[in-house]
Amino acid sequence: MVKLLVLVVALAAGSAFSASAPGRIVGGELTTIDKYPSIVQVDYFGPNSGTWSQSCGANILNAYYVLSAAHCFAGRTYDPSLRRIRAGTSYRNTGGIISYVLREHNHPTYGKRGFDGDITVVRLINALVYSPVVQRGTIIYQDGVIPDYMPVVHAGWGRTTQGGLLSPQLRDVVIYVINRELCAERYLTLNPPGIVTENMICAGLLDIGGRDACQGDSGGPLYYGNIIVGIVSWGHGCANETFPGLSTAVAPYSDWIVATAV
CATH class of the missing domain: 2.40.10.10 (Trypsin-like serine proteases)
Structure with missing residues (x-):
């Protein structure tokens, strides 16, 4: 029988996260952020529209880092200044707290074989502030x-x-x-x-x-x-x-x- 293992690893970046062993919700139900406090929105700034809008999701690792898909932080027009994180809200494009992106660390294998390696660790400029609805995953x-x-x-x-x-x-x-x-x-x-x-x-x-x-x-x-x-x-x-x-x-x-x- 395969067992699921969980390992807790302390990190220095202002906090810690636990380590253990693109994009769509169809057929689901409404829920609230208190049930999933580690999920955050990835907002994209449209240069043509001049507005920010949620485009992807991500997951809090610690106060300064989130985990997401590399294809959300890549592309011909990608720049870190065009991405930000919205945490601690159940609602798209409103509420919560905002943190801007400093840089992305797309896995080095991404782009070499289809969507293999489609994963990124993203460094934020300002730390997320933990609360009951903002928690590390x-x-x-x-x-x-x-x-x-x-x-x-x-x-x-x-x-x-x-x-x-x-x-x-x-x-x-x-x-x-x-x-x-x-x-x-x-x-x-x-x-x-x-x-x-x-x-x-x-x-x-x-x-x-x-x-x-x-x-x-x-x-x-x-x-x-x-x-x-x-x-x-x-x-x-x-x-x-x-x-x-x-x-x-x-x-x-x-x-x-x-x-x-x-």
């Missing part, structure tokens, strides 16, 4: 494994249907881990084929669909219990019954995350 232990068919949870402010509207309030949804080899076989049938690697977690309702993350949830958490085991990354549409969503598995990167967030 717990990540899975290095190389920890979540067994197939176990229930996991997405949370975020993403679209509630494929091509639909972003949710004004935080939502969550329960789905199930799907065998990676089976998931990889299905994605290979796409044209062009989708690349599912050993560094990803496939989760959804296989052959049923209707529950998933969606655009706007990228970088947010995939929880097993209260442990962050995945980072919302990519998929074919949202809540597709044949092609479940993919999250970057945190476990292959846990030691790197701990070493980076200091």
Whole structure:
């Protein structure tokens, strides 16, 4: 039987986080930030619109660092000054506290093989202030494994249907881990084929669909219990019954995350 291991690691950057063993919420329910105090919004500044708007999610590691998807902090026009973090609010684009981005540490393998390595540790300019709704998260232990068919949870402010509207309030949804080899076989049938690697977690309702993350949830958490085991990354549409969503598995990167967030 595979066991989930949790390791508590103290870090210096103003606080600590726990270490243990892109983007979408469809088919879920409204929830509140007090149930998920480590999730935060990633805001993007649109140079053309001149406004800030939530575009991704992230997860608090400690007062100065958050964990997200690399594709939320990359691209031809990316600059750290065009990103900020909003923490401690249930509602999209309003409330909470704001912290601006100093720099991103995208994993060095990102961009070399599909969405493999789609994970980043982001350094903030100003420290987050902890409260009941702003708390550090717990990540899975290095190389920890979540067994197939176990229930996991997405949370975020993403679209509630494929091509639909972003949710004004935080939502969550329960789905199930799907065998990676089976998931990889299905994605290979796409044209062009989708690349599912050993560094990803496939989760959804296989052959049923209707529950998933969606655009706007990228970088947010995939929880097993209260442990962050995945980072919302990519998929074919949202809540597709044949092609479940993919999250970057945190476990292959846990030691790197701990070493980076200091």
